[in-house]
Amino acid sequence: MKFIVDNWMLLLITLSSGGMLAWPLLRGAGTGSLTAQGAVQLINRERAVVVDVREPEEFAAGHVTNSKNVPLNLMEEKLTSAVKNKTVPLLLICGTGARANRAVATAKKLGYEQAQAIAGGLKAWKDANLPIEKA
Known part of the structure; x- marks a missing residue:
């Protein structure tokens, strides 16, 4: 003492x-801890599906190759029709990761237990020199 x-x-x-x-x-x-490289591994090994939660205009300007666009405000209505298989890993991405982190809770509520946000969003994806495509 x-x-x-x-x-x-x-x-x-x-x-x-x-x-x-x-x-x-x-x-x-509480934030996305899945790196862009980790996401690529899940896509290649486990056929993970990438869902971009940005608005359609942002998505059209550039997005992850083969990703689907389901805006955050329409997640509850459109996610189940965009991604029917709830057992595959679901990778959520946005511009910086903030919206994708919010989308994880919605996806898990809808039954996608393997939903994860890609840390850093599309910015981190581009920084890792991974491919993007424009609509």
């Missing part, structure tokens, strides 16, 4: 620096 009282400032610095190191891990716990 005497050590704690004598070195309270040192302990405070230690705890705050540990918290700062752990913060990115805690903050990223």
